[in-house]
Amino acid sequence: MQISFEGKRALVTGAGKGIGRATALALARCGAEVTAVTRTQADLDSLTQECSSVTPVCVDLADWEATEAALQDVGPIHLLVNNAAYANLQPFLEVTPDQFDQSFSVNVKAVLHVSQIVARGMKARGSRGSIVNVSSQASQCALRDHTVYCATKGALDMLTKVMALELGPHQIRVNSVNPTVVMTEMGRLGWSDPEKAKVMMDRIPLGRFAEVEDVVNSILFLLSDKSNMTNGVTLPVDGGFLTC
Numbered sequence: 669m670q671i672s673f674e675g676k677r678a679l680v681t682g683a684g685k686g687i688g689r690a691t692a693l694a695l696a697r698c699g700a701e702v703t704a705v706t707r708t709q710a711d712l713d714s715l716t717q718e719c720s721s722v723t724p725v726c727v728d729l730a731d732w733e734a735t736e737a738a739l740q741d742v743g744p745i746h747l748l749v750n751n752a753a754y755a756n757l758q759p760f761l762e763v764t765p766d767q768f769d770q771s772f773s774v775n776v777k778a779v780l781h782v783s784q785i786v787a788r789g790m791k792a793r794g795s796r797g798s799i800v801n802v803s804s805q806a807s808q809c810a811l812r813d814h815t816v817y818c819a820t821k822g823a824l825d826m827l828t829k830v831m832a833l834e835l836g837p838h839q840i841r842v843n844s845v846n847p848t849v850v851m852t853e854m855g856r857l858g859w860s861d862p863e864k865a866k867v868m869m870d871r872i873p874l875g876r877f878a879e880v881e882d883v884v885n886s887i888l889f890l891l892s893d894k895s896n897m898t899n900g901v902t903l904p905v906d907g908g909f910l911t912c
């Protein structure tokens with residue numbers, strides 16, 4: 669299946685590393701004009717070195733005002749990937765208010781905010797659009813030490829559905845991908861210990877973690893016209909983990 673984003677403008681958050689970076693590069697390879705948003709300038713420098721057509725935006729998405737200012741001149745966007753997220757693991761009884769607020773402000777509030785900015789533009793121009801939120805299997809399955817992370821991703825799944833409901837009439841589709849573990853920087857945080865990793869892998873019917881490209885391909889599908897009638901789904905990219 670050939671996917672072309674020729675003539676489309678895309679915005680990807682958390683594009684400095686991992687899944688977001690690979691998504692930004694894949695979109696550019698498919699012909700999209702890509703705006704890459706993240707908070708570490710060095711990552712944006714290396715990204716624009718790798719792909720000179722990418723437009724970099726450096727901002728901490730946990731900061732509502734700074735995000736508003738950074739994206740005010742972003743121009744028309746047809747494709748949005750809300751990928752940036754924060755993970756900080758601890759037992760339930762040790763969760764602090766700061767960890768809770770930091771996680772929710774990036775993983776949920778910033779998704780709402782960036783989507784509002786982009787979707788207002790789509791609606792005003794009367795143009796179709798597609799938004800993909802990067803959720804997780806953790807939205808639907810309790811994982812030890814992941815209290816806040818699971819709660820943010822559960823909230824994100826409902827945000828995805830309500831956005832799909834309200835933005836659908838404007839021909840703006842909203843879906844999520846819900847991956848299992850991917851060995852990015854974030855993945856290594858929770859799953860570097862081989863014993864822990866094995867317990868998780870044994871619960872995945874395909875018996876392996878996801879590769880970055882597995883997630884990117886599902887994101888590209890949901891962004892593209894190949895999924896024209898798909899709206900409001902939370903698509904597992906989990907080798908069957910959520911079936912068990």
Ligand code: NDP
Pocket residue numbers: 681682683684685686687688705706707708711727728729730750751752753754774802803804805846847848849850851852853854855856
């Ligand atoms: P990484 O940690 O590798 O990359 C996350 C990117 O988001 C980084 O570039 C990071 O920048 C950026 N980011 C984080 N916080 C902010 C912020 N406040 N403002 C701007 N940018 C920010 O993560 P992954 O690629 O693994 O994860 C991508 C998505 O996939 C996330 O939504 C995650 O929850 C989800 N996911 C990941 C899984 C995994 O096992 N890896 C499994 C399931 C879902 P910086 O490094 O500068 O902080």
